[in-house]
Amino acid sequence: MTEPAGRKPLTILIAADTYYPNINGAAQFGYRLARGMSARGHDVHVVAPRGGAGGPFTEPREEGTVHRLRSRGVFTHEYFRICLPWEIKAHIRMLFDRVQPDVVHVQSHYMIGEQVLYEAVRRGIRVVATNHFMPENMNPFLPFPQWFKDIIARNSWRDMGKVMSRADVVTTPTPLAAKAMHEHAFLTKVLPLSNGIDASVYELLPGEVVQPPPRPIVLFAGRLAEEKNINVLIDALARVAPDLDVCLEVVGGGEVRSSLEAQVVRLDLGDRVTFLGLVDDDELRRAYLRASLFVMPGTAELQSLVTLEAMSASTPVVLADAMALPHLVDGGVNGFLFTPNDSADLAEKMTRILSLPEDQLHAMGRASRRMVDRHSHEKTLKTFEALYYGESRSSETV
Structure with missing residues (x-):
């Protein structure tokens, strides 16, 4: 000590x-x-x-x-x-x-x-x-x-x-x-x-390799609560062009999970959305590292630790333009803001990032990591x- x-x-x-x-x-x-x-x-x-x-x-x-x-x-x-x-x-x-x-x-x-x-x-x-x-x-x-x-x-x-x-x-x-x-x-x-945030926790360890997933992963982590607006993210996923073959991983538990699962069935997204539930710290870290993009659609965030964790793992972000989230985005550098509760705008911003060449996507992720240093x-x-x-x-x- x-x-x-x-x-x-x-x-x-x-x-x-x-x-x-x-x-x-x-x-x-x-x-x-x-x-x-x-x-x-x-x-x-x-x-x-x-x-x-x-x-x-x-x-x-x-x-x-x-x-x-x-x-x-x-x-x-x-x-x-x-x-x-x-x-x-x-x-x-x-x-x-x-x-x-x-x-x-x-x-x-x-x-x-x-x-x-x-x-x-x-x-x-x-x-x-x-x-x-x-x-x-x-x-x-x-x-x-x-x-x-x-x-x-x-x-x-x-x-x-x-x-x-x-x-x-x-x-x-x-x-x-x-x-x-x-x-x-x-x-x-x-x-x-x-x-x-201790950003080093979410970085790759020396010699550690994370195999790229077979298709791009959009990640959400947090409480499955009404003010997180995860339903907007699911709607946006349905609007993303099928040829991008994007899937969504949702980490966390909460009171709206059953309604979100029903929404996934209604939109026929069952093979593209995975609810991982509550996970331990190691599994959450792996989720950040394998994700292509992190999305936070919540509109009542005083800071959003999960967004900082994702950025520490060198992940680009798309965040709602609400409360404290704009402080975590340098538009076009590490990600984008989208109009709150606007699934069409969110889908467009997700598409814009996930359509980038791999080197530009990685550059956005590195920019996210640099921004975390101030925290x-x-x-x-x-x-x-x-x-x-x-x-x-x-x-x-x-």
Whole structure:
């Protein structure tokens, strides 16, 4: 382990409302943050929901000590669980008494994040708050008409502002997300700070060879959720000229899988679409490396770690022109943006890339890899570590 030079190692408490083994960007970030800070010599504790029924418990893990709280299932989501404030407040107070954290890092303004933040403020402990969330992410799980969902979203933004304004530092992965937090949550100082990526994990190892697939592969990876608009990608695949012989691999699980499978049958694409389901890290890495093109049609991405992972594997991209995704595309250099929810435009951009000669396709992939350098995981860890110690970092007023 590496002790921070000239500084006493910290006891860090990370509060996460979604955490490993959940599959989403916030859960992945929290796990990688904990693992990275442990490797830098800090005593890391994570407080997160329990994955099933039962009371709170603590487990030692490679990334630190994980404290699981009593949680309740949500009938509209296959794995997401919530912690009720009156069931966790006392345990959080006892956790603070036992752990005695030097700094707290909350990953949301909901449930655990809110209660941990308020307890830290009450005790005078430094708080860093990171937002990974857009209220629109909840829409598929709310069985209400759109007008009522809009009211919930406005209240959620206001709640975010009320809670996170009490933190010492507020961060979010991209400048666009920081701008949204200013406009809707009225937070005036938000530091755009990438979630970070260890690009070397997705590069070819010395001597490693990936055999080219018999036909071009378009890849999607992520939650199979409504806001990811995977149905638009499937429609676009049906529009791509048959002579390109393109197939689609879909990695991930989620609530819309059955409707997507029905769409594939309806469009007679059964021999061209493969649902790989939830896969381990090694299988996901191989999927990135064999793909000819990565597509992200989601319209509520605060950063999109899976896109950064695909780019780390030297893969060209076609991304929706929405939220933070435009920051990951240099038009015509590493890929293209397409008009959100426009399957015809997506099909045209996919066709344009997949029709390129092999050397130009590889050049686009290399450009993707170069663009990832600005999102170094090591740089992200160093910046958060400095924030934990209270060192000044330039924040952005948006």
